Amino acid sequence: MVNNQPKNSIIFFRGIAKLIDLIIVIVLWKTFREAGIFLGIFYLLISDGLFKGCSVGKKFLRLRVINIERQRNADFRDSIVRNLVIAFSLFFxxxxxxxxxxxxxxxxxxxxxxxxxxxxxxxxxxxxKTSVIEE
Incomplete structure (x- = not known):
């Protein structure tokens, strides 16, 4: 798939989408005390599989994660694999x-x-093996 959006623009929108998702992680963390960080990390891991390839942040900014090999929306497995690095860092x-x-x-x-x-x-x-595109 070809992305017609300028590179800096898509990077900016991805950053804002991730910020929205991290705010959700923080709200879960602070709301549920001890279990909150684990709920937040769980949300982050599955987030891109929630709305047919969109996390809450990506849905808001009209971005979508697709699996390049299958040419379909990312599912929960894709979401977990692609967000492992970020989720792991939150344990720190x-x-x-x-x-x-x-x-x-x-x-x-x-x-x-x-x-x-x-x-x-x-x-x-x-x-x-995913990519973020505009909806």
Missing amino acids: LLIPIIGWLICIIIFAFEFIIIIGDSENKRLGDYLA
């Missing part, structure tokens, strides 16, 4: 200071990959 938030730094480094690494990649993919997209 349970460790004061050094854990937060590790989490930030992992997020920065993913962001740098998206910026430098000609197809706007991050590590999770390569692992799951």
Whole structure:
């Protein structure tokens, strides 16, 4: 599939969509105390399979995750594989200071990959063989 959107625009919208999803993670974390971080991570893992290839953030910004090999919307398996790196980094938030730094480094690494990649993919997209497109 060809994406006619300028590269910087799709990166911006992906960033905003991920921010919306991370806000949901934080709300779950703070609402449900001890279990909240695990609920948030669970949401993040399955999020791209919730609305036919869209997380809440992607749905709001009219983006969709597709499995490139099957040329279909991402399912829960695709979502889990593509979000493993981000979800794993959130566990470090349970460790004061050094854990937060590790989490930030992992997020920065993913962001740098998206910026430098000609197809706007991050590590999770390569692992799951997915791509983010406009709806």
